[in-house]
Amino acid sequence: MFYFALGLILAAFSGCSDSGPETAGATSETTNGIAVVALDGVHKPIPQARVTLYQRLGDVTAERLSEGMTPPVVSQFFPSYVTALEAATADDFGMVQFETELDQCQNARCYVEGIAGEDSSLMVWTKLDAVDSTADEIELLPSVTLTVRTGAAASDSIVSRSVVMLDATPYWAKNDGSEFVFSHVPAGLYTLLADDQPVAAVSLDAGTSVDTLVRFQELTREYVFEDFDDGDSLNNLAKTYKNFGWYYMPHKGAVFESPDSASGFAGALVDDGAGGKYLSLKYVVQDTGYVMLGTHLGLDSGYYDLSALSAVRLKVRGDCDFAVALEHYRQIENNNYNKALWMGTANDEWTDLVLHPGKEVLDSENYQVSWGEISNEIGIFSIFIYNGTRLEIDEIVFEGIQIID
Numbered sequence: 001m002f003y004f005a006l007g008l009i010l011a012a013f014s015g016c017s018d019s020g021p022e023t024a025g026a027t028s029e030t031t032n033g034i035a036v037v038a039l040d041g042v043h044k045p046i047p048q049a050r051v052t053l054y055q056r057l058g059d060v061t062a063e064r065l066s067e068g069m070t071p072p073v074v075s076q077f078f079p080s081y082v083t084a085l086e087a088a089t090a091d092d093f094g095m096v097q098f099e100t101e102l103d104q105c106q107n108a109r110c111y112v113e114g115i116a117g118e119d120s121s122l123m124v125w126t127k128l129d130a131v132d133s134t135a136d137e138i139e140l141l142p143s144v145t146l147t148v149r150t151g152a153a154a155s156d157s158i159v160s161r162s163v164v165m166l167d168a169t170p171y172w173a174k175n176d177g178s179e180f181v182f183s184h185v186p187a188g189l190y191t192l193l194a195d196d197q198p199v200a201a202v203s204l205d206a207g208t209s210v211d212t213l214v215r216f217q218e219l220t221r222e223y224v225f226e227d228f229d230d231g232d233s234l235n236n237l238a239k240t241y242k243n244f245g246w247y248y249m250p251h252k253g254a255v256f257e258s259p260d261s262a263s264g265f266a267g268a269l270v271d272d273g274a275g276g277k278y279l280s281l282k283y284v285v286q287d288t289g290y291v292m293l294g295t296h297l298g299l300d301s302g303y304y305d306l307s308a309l310s311a312v313r314l315k316v317r318g319d320c321d322f323a324v325a326l327e328h329y330r331q332i333e334n335n336n337y338n339k340a341l342w343m344g345t346a347n348d349e350w351t352d353l354v355l356h357p358g359k360e361v362l363d364s365e366n367y368q369v370s371w372g373e374i375s376n377e378i379g380i381f382s383i384f385i386y387n388g389t390r391l392e393i394d395e396i397v398f399e400g401i402q403i404i405d
Contacts, residue, residue, distance in 0.1 A: 034102055035135035038094040038114050040122065041206075045094025046140055049116040052087040053098050053128070056109035056168055082111060082170055095135065113170070113186075114140045123186040125169055142207030146182040148173070148192065149213045149311065149354070151220035151399045167191040167198065178310050178400065211354045213313070213399070221402040222313075225381070226295075227395050228277045233265040235295050235381070237404060241302070246295045248281070254289035258282040270392075278315075278394035285387060293393075294382040297404075303329035307375040310400030312355040318346035320388025324355055329379025332367060337380060340371040346391055 038049035085104075088096045104110075110128040122140040129136050148164055164180040165172045167190060173180040187206035191198050192214065200214045213220075226235045234245040246265055250256050258280060259268040269277045283291045297304050312324060327339040341363075342355035357371040385391055398404075 034098040034100050034105065034128070036096045036098070036112055036114075037135050037137045038090045038096065038116065039137055039139050041139065041141055043139075045090070045092075046114075046116045046122070047090055047092045047094060049090040049094060049096075049114050049122075049140060050087070051090055051096040051115075051138070052113045053085045053100055053105075054082040054111040054113060054170065055085050055105070056082050056111065082168060084170070085110070109168075111168070112136065112138050114138050116140050120184040123184060125171075125186040125188060141187050143184040144182075144187055144204040144206065145209040146185055146202065146204060147209075147211045148180040148182075149211065149399065150178050150180075151213055151215060151222050151310065152178045162195050165193045167193050211352075213354075221308075221400055223398040223401045223404055225396045225398055228269055228279050228393075229275075231266060231269055231277060235297075237297055240404075241298050243296050243298050243302070246293065248291065248293050250283065250289070250291050252289040253287070254283060254285040254291045256281070256283050256291060272394075276394075278392055281318075281385070281391045281393070282389060283385065284389070285385070290384055290386050292382060292384050294380060296380055297378060298329075301329065303377040303379040304404050305376040306378045306398065306401060306404070307372075308400050309357055309371075309375065309398055311357070312342070313395070313397040313399055314353050315350050315394040316344065316346040316353050316391065317348065317350045318388060318391040319348070320385055320391050321345050322383055322385040322391060323361075324353075325380075325382045325384065326371075326374075326378050327380035327382060328374040329377055336367050338367050338369045338374055339380075339382070340374060341368045346388075350392075350394075 034053065036051055036053075038046040038051055040046050085100050086098045088098065090096050105128055112124070112126055112128050114122075114124040116122040120143055123143040124138050124140045126138055163172055163174055166182070166185065169185075169190065171182060171185050173182050185204065187204050187208075189201065189203050192200045192202055194214075200212070202210065202212060204210055215222075224236060230236075232245070235243065237243060238245060248256060248259055248265070259265050268280050268282075270280045272278055279293075281291070281293065285291060296302065306326065312326070314324070316322075321343070322345075323341050323343050325339040325341040327337040329337075331337055340357070340360045342360050344353050344355070357375070360368070360371055362368055362370060381396075383391075383393070
């Protein structure tokens with residue numbers, strides 16, 4: 001089994017039906033069955049919420065469950081599969097009354113899913129807490145988009161036939177290239193399963209978009225272009241192919257404070273306290289001024305085929321907006337190069353920034369082109385910083401690439 005992860009075409013949400021009788025009004029006591037009250041984040045009822053009661057199944061093979069299963073994945077064993085017992089629509093008071101007897105869930109693991117709003121904007125997935133006739137309250141919060149990346153080649157056959165699930169839920173995703181994207185899932189703490197194996201825990205905050213990488217042996221491909229741990233001014237590619245290393249340049253009245261002219265590039269490298277280093281840039285910019293950090297991947301005329309790139313990943317911290325660019329090796333004019341460019345923002349916490357080919361910012365007047373136009377002839381890596389006072393950088397990684405030729 002491969003220890004897998006990351007993202008794709010959304011979890012299959014259960015449809016709603018009128019199979020459960022609706023109550024005339026919200027009450028805290030019910031006479032039979034299981035009752036649920038759907039509430040929003042400020043504890044107001046949500047009329048027309050679609051509520052489904054699920055039961056968790058143990059020791060069930062996918063072959064036994066394949067009939068009527070969506071999607072019809074039948075080749076693996078899913079110990080945490082859940083099945084829908086009943087679905088209903090909440091009344092004007094947010095109340096749903098299920099016909100399922102409470103006894104059926106007292107000795108079994110039952111869960112409740114709630115969905116409301118346009119495009120499933122509000123969701124909840126929670127264990128059923130009711131142990132008596134009191135209606136169980138569920139709080140629907142803004143849903144989450146989860147992208148699970150593998151760092152594998154999109155053409156890898158193992159990726160293409162794999163499925164990623166959130167354990168003990170109905171949410172699953174098949175591959176989209178080398179990623180798995182859950183378009184809408186409820187907030188919460190989940191275990192990711194890949195082909196029935198637990199691979200990672202993910203914590204999803206309401207209303208966020210989560211992008212995470214899960215590595216697994218012999219399939220994840222990534223090239224650490226720079227981690228600054230060696231303490232020199234050369235990117236890691238220089239260990240194999242000669243290049244001139246990092247340079248830093250102020251433009252239009254901007255001034256660098258770090259690195260400075262005395263200590264140079266090495267003086268801007270900071271020990272992180274755990275045996276590694278990161279780059280700390282400090283500067284002053286005014287009006288239209290900016291500063292830049294860059295390095296050639298090879299010598300002046302050198303270029304590399306990075307067309308297999310699935311993402312550029314780097315850790316950043318600071319107080320600024322900036323752009324990351326992979327540039328063509330051939331100069332157009334006045335030291336300008338065609339470039340694929342992505343925008344980023346740094347704040348006070350270390351953030352893992354992930355930049356995807358196909359999401360670059362296009363602007364032909366500023367030589368910003370699509371990744372596909374230049375991806376097989378990349379000569380320069382650059383960062384342009386437009387405002388703020390500082391930017392700290394660590395672990396620049398090319399995903400989808402293992403060896404650069």
